[in-house]
Amino acid sequence: MAEKVSIEKKVLSKNDQIAAEIRAGLEKQGIVTLNLVSSPGSGKTSLLERTLGALNDKLKMALIAGDVQTVNDARRLTRAGGKIVRPLVTGGACHLDAQMVKKVLEKINLAGTDVLLIENVGNLVCPSSYDLGEDLKVVLISTTEGDDKPLKYPAMFRRSSAMILNKIDLLGMSNFNPEQVKKNALSINPHLTIFETSCTKGTGLDAWYNWLLELVKAKKAGKS
Amino acid sequence: MAEKVSIEKKVLSKNDQIAAEIRAGLEKQGIVTLNLVSSPGSGKTSLLERTLGALNDKLKMALIAGDVQTVNDARRLTRAGGKIVRPLVTGGACHLDAQMVKKVLEKINLAGTDVLLIENVGNLVCPSSYDLGEDLKVVLISTTEGDDKPLKYPAMFRRSSAMILNKIDLLGMSNFNPEQVKKNALSINPHLTIFETSCTKGTGLDAWYNWLLELVKAKKAGKS
Numbered sequence: 001m002a003e004k005v006s007i008e009k010k011v012l013s014k015n016d017q018i019a020a021e022i023r024a025g026l027e028k029q030g031i032v033t034l035n036l037v038s039s040p041g042s043g044k045t046s047l048l049e050r051t052l053g054a055l056n057d058k059l060k061m062a063l064i065a066g067d068v069q070t071v072n073d074a075r076r077l078t079r080a081g082g083k084i085v086r087p088l089v090t091g092g093a094c095h096l097d098a099q100m101v102k103k104v105l106e107k108i109n110l111a112g113t114d115v116l117l118i119e120n121v122g123n124l125v126c127p128s129s130y131d132l133g134e135d136l137k138v139v140l141i142s143t144t145e146g147d148d149k150p151l152k153y154p155a156m157f158r159r160s161s162a163m164i165l166n167k168i169d170l171l172g173m174s175n176f177n178p179e180q181v182k183k184n185a186l187s188i189n190p191h192l193t194i195f196e197t198s199c200t201k202g203t204g205l206d207a208w209y210n211w212l213l214e215l216v217k218a219k220k221a222g223k224s
Numbered sequence: 225m226a227e228k229v230s231i232e233k234k235v236l237s238k239n240d241q242i243a244a245e246i247r248a249g250l251e252k253q254g255i256v257t258l259n260l261v262s263s264p265g266s267g268k269t270s271l272l273e274r275t276l277g278a279l280n281d282k283l284k285m286a287l288i289a290g291d292v293q294t295v296n297d298a299r300r301l302t303r304a305g306g307k308i309v310r311p312l313v314t315g316g317a318c319h320l321d322a323q324m325v326k327k328v329l330e331k332i333n334l335a336g337t338d339v340l341l342i343e344n345v346g347n348l349v350c351p352s353s354y355d356l357g358e359d360l361k362v363v364l365i366s367t368t369e370g371d372d373k374p375l376k377y378p379a380m381f382r383r384s385s386a387m388i389l390n391k392i393d394l395l396g397m398s399n400f401n402p403e404q405v406k407k408n409a410l411s412i413n414p415h416l417t418i419f420e421t422s423c424t425k426g427t428g429l430d431a432w433y434n435w436l437l438e439l440v441k442a443k444k445a446g447k448s
Contacts, residue, residue: 007231040263040348040377041369068349070375092379094318094349122376124264125292125318125347144368144391145265151294152346153264155316167368170397174424200398 018098022133033116038140040122043166046199049080095126128155136161147181162193169198242322246357257340262364264346267390270423273304319350352379360385371405386417393422
């Protein structure tokens with residue numbers, strides 16, 4: 001498999017080059033860019049729906065909704081009030097890559113945009129390897145998935161800046177221990193900012209909104 | 225990316241060769257082999273724990289517990305009464321492949337074994353492409369993941385023979401519609417056998433146990 005490893009390195013290095021170009025372009029425009037990653041069904045789209053509902057008047061947001069198949073998520077985000085929403089269907093690929101994002105960005109006018117939110121394919125492994133030119137990765141994990149997941153899928157938690165522990169309304173329905181999942185995540189990455197939310201019920205989201213607003217403020221301060 | 229595609233084809237074709245060898249070996253020994261696939265946290269390990277509890281006296285089972293990191297699952301399965309349990313840690317890879325399984329099988333004495341259960345890495349995309357030499361793939365989906373998942377990750381549902389709709393004890397806690405998920409899954413693959421279970425509460429599992437027993441009976445009948 002040496003040949004496979006060497007070709008993977010080449011693909012990743014090419015990806016990193018394109019991601020660096022994307023990052024430079026977004027930085028120039030002062031846009032905060034987040035790459036949202038998680039297992040399928042952890043609540044990435046629900047989080048974005050809530051975020052649109054709460055911050056659409058305060059921030060100009062652009063959204064890219066990645067999926068293996070279907071444009072369901074992009075439709076949901078448009079219905080939730082998203083003004084710039086683009087689907088990115090990989091057609092089988094298990095992650096977004098920088099080239100795919102570049103192609104989408106070439107067709108969006110981002111003038112005046114504060115935040116670009118990229119919803120990755122639901123996959124707790126592969127997206128961790130592909131830089132999309134984002135400022136930060138945000139990993140979601142839901143209380144129905146098992147509290148040992150950070151230990152079993154460490155790369156994603158190591159490379160993320162924030163972790164959203166979602167579906168806290170379902171705590172107590174299984175043997176999931178929220179203190180244990182936080183301890184496990186912080187053992188992999190002590191710098192994680194952690195939010196505890198229920199995107200279905202709409203609870204615990206203010207801290208997330210404020211964090212996002214602070215990121216935008218800091219980016220603008222850095223530019224001025 | 226033509227080079228990447230061509231190397232992927234080569235890797236898959238090499239994988240298929242090894243899988244065919246594994247399949248021939250297991251067939252010769254009359255062993256029913258299942259490859260369990262799902263998102264992280266859908267309940268693969270819980271299903272295997274329940275299956276050991278119910279069938280350990282009726283069937284001789286061997287289990288391979290795949291994970292990106294940790295041997296947590298293998299430990300759980302041993303505690304649940306598994307007599308032949310082997311961890312298979314990929315060390316970062318997002319799926320099991322036939323070569324990894326071959327290496328594990330070389331070190332197990334499968335004499336008299338009725339069923340080999342392989343728990344894949346939690347990932348609803350990549351494991352669909354890698355034949356491990358199994359008779360059948362079984363896909364799990366839980367009621368907390370969203371009822372559009374079969375449409376969004378179609379390859380896995382197309383290549384599976386059975387679907388286990390798990391965590392039915394949590395129905396009603398979200399807007400997940402069990403009829404819709406079944407409709408979606410059957411639109412991708414009309415031949416799916418569907419089970420509805422709660423591995424936490426232990427409900428709905430008899431149909432699954434009987435299906436497994438029938439597979440073993442049919443395999444033995446085929447050999448005699």
